[in-house]
Amino acid sequence: MxxxxxxxxxxxxxxxxxxxxxxxxxxxxxxxxxxxxxxxxxxxxxxxxxxxxxxxxxxxxxxxxxxxxxxxxxxxxxxxxxxxxxxxxxxxxxxxxxxxxxxxNEHDNKRRASSMIHSMYMPKEVLQATFSDFEPDARRMEAFLAAGDFLEKATGPDNLPEKGLFLYGKFGVGKSYLLSAMANELAEMGVKTVLVFVPEFMREMKQAIGDQTLQEKVDYVKKADVLMLDDIGAEAMSSWTRDEVLGTILHYRMAERLPTFMTSNFSYSELQHHLTYSQRGEKEDLKAARVMERIRALTIPVKLDGPNRRN
Known part of the structure; x- marks a missing residue:
């Protein structure tokens, strides 16, 4: 061999x-x-x-x-x-x-950014929203510029403008989409955002009384760096959810000066009317006014208009 x-x-x-x-x-x-x-x-x-x-x-x-x-x-x-x-x-x-x-690196950055956004009952397609895909036509330009102004002033989790936006208008004009696009931009800055679909959240809060997780869930939402409440006014609001859940969350955020965003089909005055009447038909002007005072203190109202883009 x-x-x-x-x-x-x-x-x-x-x-x-x-x-x-x-x-x-x-x-x-x-x-x-x-x-x-x-x-x-x-x-x-x-x-x-x-x-x-x-x-x-x-x-x-x-x-x-x-x-x-x-x-x-x-x-x-x-x-x-x-x-x-x-x-x-x-x-x-x-x-x-x-x-x-x-x-x-791009993949890891996206994963880190997505970990900064906690969604509660929001549709997945909305959570993928970007500013580049938002069409700021004449009837939506004011909201687009207001969102951009907030992001321009925000430089990180320790430097955020105190007031968020109250985006209102009819169905399908892009209110939820704009909020989610903002959440993704804030995530890139390392800012943790909690997005909450209010009607489903309120339903869960009622169930949370039975499983003794109510306080834990309310605390998690109210202490978020940035809180976004989507579709407020679409829920069947009881006196308890209005005062003990929503009121508690808003009072804490107002006291701590934490930025809060909301979307609604109602304007301020229309939302106050909605909050005035309980499920039982009881008229509670003072309690509704107290909640609206907190909403006004936390947000700047901006109207979105235009065609329904969901059709």
Whole structure:
């Protein structure tokens, strides 16, 4: 049997192998990334180091750089999915260090941002809202500019304008969408936002009395960095949900100067009328006025108009 050393020598010295080796070496050394690396380390690298590290250099050039060969993060071709190779010189040897690629960074940023938004009963499609997809026509421009003004003044969780917006108008004009777009922008700043679909939330609060989670849920909502109450006025408001749930949340946020946003089909005056009458038909002007006083203190009213975009 031929010794392994002799076998290797015979294979390496074969014309076909030598030709393939030279072609590979030429391909490696002509790669822009390799050329830059060798230029940056010209004082420390000689031919012997290049020859010894040729395998690493070849591994480097056959991977994706700046995601140029990857259609998506899931289809990453690199040795470590989501990480791109970088040539390094370690103790006189050429090696590869891997760092998160652009697509992975974008993916991780989106995950971090989404963790900043807690939704309670909001539709998933609304939560994907972006400002770029919001069409600020003449009847919606005021609301668009007001939202932009809030975001321009907000620089992070410790620096937020005290007053939010009260967006009102008929069905389907984009009130909930605009709120969600704002929540996504705030998430990019590291601001935690809680979005609440009020009718469903009030129904759950009634059930929470039985399972003894009422106080926990109310506390979670009222202490949010930014609170967005969607579709207030659409619920069948009882005296208890108005005074003990909504009133408690709004009083806390007013006292702590925490920004609060609301959407409604009602204007301020129409909402006050809605809050005045309990499910039993009782008229409670003073209690409704007390809740509306807090809403006015917390928000700036802005009307949205236009066609129903849900049709």
């Amino acid at each position: 031929e010794p392994i050393r002799e076998t290797l020598k015979r294979v390496v010295n074969a014309p076909a192998f030598s030709e393939r080796y030279n072609d590979m070496r030429k391909e490696v050394l002509e790669h822009p990334g390799v050329q830059k690396f060798l230029e940056d380390h010209s004082a420390d690298i000689d031919k012997s180091i290049v020859d010894k590290g040729l395998g690493k250099l070849y591994e480097y050039i056959n991977q994706s750089h700046d995601c140029n060969k990857c259609p998506s993060l899931g289809n990453c071709i690199n040795t470590l999915k989501g990480f791109e190779p970088n040539l390094v010189l370690e103790r006189g040897n050429i090696g590869i260090a891997y760092t998160p690629c652009r697509l992975k």
